[in-house]
Amino acid sequence: MRIVGIVILCASTIFVLNYLSEDTLQPKExxxxxxxxxxxxxxxxxxxxxxxxxxxxxxxxTVPIGGFHTNFIRLKPGELDVTNYTLYSRNSGPGEVSYNIYRVKKVYETEDIGMADGLSVSIEPSGYIAQPHDNYTSKLIINTTPELAFHGAGTEYTLYIQANFEGESRSRSNDWVRVLVEGEETVPGASGFYxxxxxxxxxxxxxxxxxxxxxxxxxxxxxxxxxxxxxxxxxxxxxxxxxxxxxxxxxxxxxxxxxxxxxxxxxxxxxxxxxxxxxxxxxxxxxxxxxxxxxxxxxxxxxxxxxxxx
Missing domain, CATH: 2.60.40.10 (Immunoglobulins)
Structure with missing residues (x-):
């Protein structure tokens, strides 16, 4: 009798699991x-x-947001390029805006790992007073020297920006830009991520x-x-x-x-x-x-x- 009870219990359990997996765990319509x-x-x-x-x-x-117009840049050592960053103030302001820019390991990460030798960035304008219901565009200037190292066909450096908007704690103004430093041969498919x-x-x-x-x-x-x-x-x-x-x-x-x-x-x-x-x-x-x-x-x-x- 004990064996029969176990068999019935197992069969019931299998039925419940099948029922859940078909009708509850994967709703399609x-x-x-x-x-x-x-x-x-x-x-x-x-x-x-x-x-x-x-x-x-x-x-x-609803809240202030900001982001780059282009999030992927190709460069050879010694070259310079620019991408625009725009902040939308929405209902916030007036308030002073400043920027933090540094290198991180990859997109979605925010820990500063230090700028690579031969890679430098600046933003213009780097500060201003933002008024409500307006947008403000700055230029992120990415500069490299001929000594900037890359490995194999190319090395990707990820830069992170955070806009500091005075009096606004809910701002969603962070963003990332990927900088691919390569040699004479173009790295195929690199721009296709994200x-x-x-x-x-x-x-x-x-x-x-x-x-x-x-x-x-x-x-x-x-x-x-x-x-x-x-x-x-x-x-x-x-x-x-x-x-x-x-x-x-x-x-x-x-x-x-x-x-x-x-x-x-x-x-x-x-x-x-x-x-x-x-x-x-x-x-x-x-x-x-x-x-x-x-x-x-x-x-x-x-x-x-x-x-x-x-």
Whole structure:
């Protein structure tokens, strides 16, 4: 009897683990109930994580931010190059702004490891009084001597900047620039790191006609330079042909327009609304990211609509 009990217990445990792994741990589609669509979202295990990301995004589009226009530079020993850095004061100021610039081990790290012999940096202007609702651009000048060492095909040096904004503790004004010092041969693929990309919480959503639903998308900026970002949504077919979004189907993304800094994540809330008379079927949408007015990233999002049974 004890052996039988153990077998039953093990079988039950396997069933529970299979059930969790299939239905709970890997949710693929959001299916709201007619009674309360928001309750279904809150049952998603990632709900609080996305709420935190939304809060971070709200801060990023509200507080002062700063970033480089170009985050990757190639140099040979003895050469000089320049990249611009812009600070957006938002609602803060007036206040004095100054900069700290030093070398770090790699992107996302902030510990000063000392400037390499033969590598020097300066920024102009290096200080000013920032007023509210304005932006200020400085030039970061990167200078090298012929004695600057590199190994193999090339050596990458990472520089870190932090803007100190008087009276503002929430500023998100830090950034990194990668400086590749190489010889006569160009290092292939070096500029391709830290590319931007767009992800969806759910690749599809299922609704009855007349229901509303929600999900989230996140734009991972990478190191392509600080820039204006906007979203565009249009309907496509499985052959990628553009179609108008039908009357009775509304897709709203918020925030949908913002200035994005480098090496950050911006999460937006997607709301899908359907009218009771929307024909049932599969609606394939294309969500595009426009960077400085040009489409750079896109993802496919499917809205499955069934007939209202009420």
């Amino acid at each position: 959001f299916k709201p109930t007619p009674e309360n669509t928001s309750d279904q979202t809150q049952n998603n295990t990632s709900y609080m994580e996305f709420q935190n990301e939304l809060a971070s995004t709200t801060e990023l589009i 590319q931007p990309y767009l992800t969806l919480q759910n690749e599809s959503i299922t609704l009855e006609a007349g229901q509303n639903g929600e999900t989230y998308c996140t734009y991972h900026t990478g190191g392509m330079g600080i820039r204006d970002i906007s979203y565009d949504v249009h309907r496509t077919t499985d052959k990628s042909d553009a179609l108008p979004i039908p009357a009775g189907l509304t897709v709203n993304i918020e925030p949908s327009n913002f200035i994005a800094k480098n090496f950050e994540n911006y999460t937006s809330h997607i709301t899908v609304k359907t009218s009771p008379d929307l024909p049932s079927g599969e609606y394939i949408l294309n969500i595009e990211i426009l960077s400085n007015g040009r489409t750079t990233e896109d993802v496919s999002f499917t809205v499955n609509v069934s007939e209202n049974v009420m």
